[in-house]
Amino acid sequence: MSVSGFSEGDRIRLEDEKGRMVSFTLKPGATFHTHKGWILHDDLIGKPEGSIIETNSGMKYQAFTPLYPDFALGMPRGATIIYPKDAALIIGYGDVRRGQKIIEAGAGSGALSIAVLKTLAGSGELISFEGRDDFAEIAERNVETFFGDIPKTWRLQRMRLEDADSEGLAGSDRFILDMLSPWDHIDQAARALKPGGVLIVYVATTTQLSRVAEAIKNDGRFTEPESFETLLRNWHHEGLAVRPAHSMNAHTGFLTFARRNAGTQLARRRRPAKGAYNDESDA
Numbered sequence: 001m002s003v004s005g006f007s008e009g010d011r012i013r014l015e016d017e018k019g020r021m022v023s024f025t026l027k028p029g030a031t032f033h034t035h036k037g038w039i040l041h042d043d044l045i046g047k048p049e050g051s052i053i054e055t056n057s058g059m060k061y062q063a064f065t066p067l068y069p070d071f072a073l074g075m076p077r078g079a080t081i082i083y084p085k086d087a088a089l090i091i092g093y094g095d096v097r098r099g100q101k102i103i104e105a106g107a108g109s110g111a112l113s114i115a116v117l118k119t120l121a122g123s124g125e126l127i128s129f130e131g132r133d134d135f136a137e138i139a140e141r142n143v144e145t146f147f148g149d150i151p152k153t154w155r156l157q158r159m160r161l162e163d164a165d166s167e168g169l170a171g172s173d174r175f176i177l178d179m180l181s182p183w184d185h186i187d188q189a190a191r192a193l194k195p196g197g198v199l200i201v202y203v204a205t206t207t208q209l210s211r212v213a214e215a216i217k218n219d220g221r222f223t224e225p226e227s228f229e230t231l232l233r234n235w236h237h238e239g240l241a242v243r244p245a246h247s248m249n250a251h252t253g254f255l256t257f258a259r260r261n262a263g264t265q266l267a268r269r270r271r272p273a274k275g276a277y278n279d280e281s282d283a
Helices: 066-074 084-093 113-119 133-147 182-192 206-219
Strands: 009-018 019-026 031-034 039-040 052-054 060-064 100-105 125-128 154-157 172-177 193-205 226-228 235-238 243-246 254-259
Touching: 019 031, 019 066, 066 084, 066 113, 084 113, 084 193, 084 254, 100 113, 100 182, 113 125, 133 154, 172 182, 172 226, 182 193, 182 206, 193 206, 206 226, 206 254
Parallel strands: 100 125, 100 172, 125 154, 172 193
Antiparallel strands: 009 019, 009 060, 031 039, 052 060, 193 254, 226 254, 235 243
């Protein structure tokens, strides 16, 4: 978007009076059709953000460029995305910053890739692994649509993480695992991360969470893992009628964080609950 207003090629988000949103890319001469009339793209080009635009039948919309959460929740998907609330925690609790070398497996639909690339802001490198070509295609298109082109800081590898060249992973600052069996890649992450680097694992179920936590503890090259989930609840406020929304964005996944140590694990004093470990179980 130029200083003067919306430009050709800008991604636009329109919101109607009921809060419903639609998004599209501005193209000269094109027309956006709604259930209540149409809007000419040319009528938006040059307008500042926050402008109100009407369809030919008088339906009003307010126009903005989409924020990251708007884009991530509405973009085309192959794999299930990491939701913005979880991406924010990965960036914040994982202390992702400019200049870092970050490994991500897998890329999925590209939602987390976009969040990381935004944070890198042109300095550093994100190497994303995706073993499925159809998912990789979707991720690549979504990243290109969001940024307008493919950032130079992004390297998408169309292969499985286990097939990666270990030398190419060495010296990583952050290692993010979002895959079906992340516990199989804890050793790979330990060999790739610098001392002090952060391992971040996203899983959906408690069974996966248990296996990940035990694999990190048993590896011996990481600090005690910390795990949590985040539940996001919106609130309705209309005068004195202030209450929680009827629906909420509750469980999406579990996040586990651990830091690569220098080779010696500080033994954590803990007293496991009775029955926490079953010697007869191979889980």
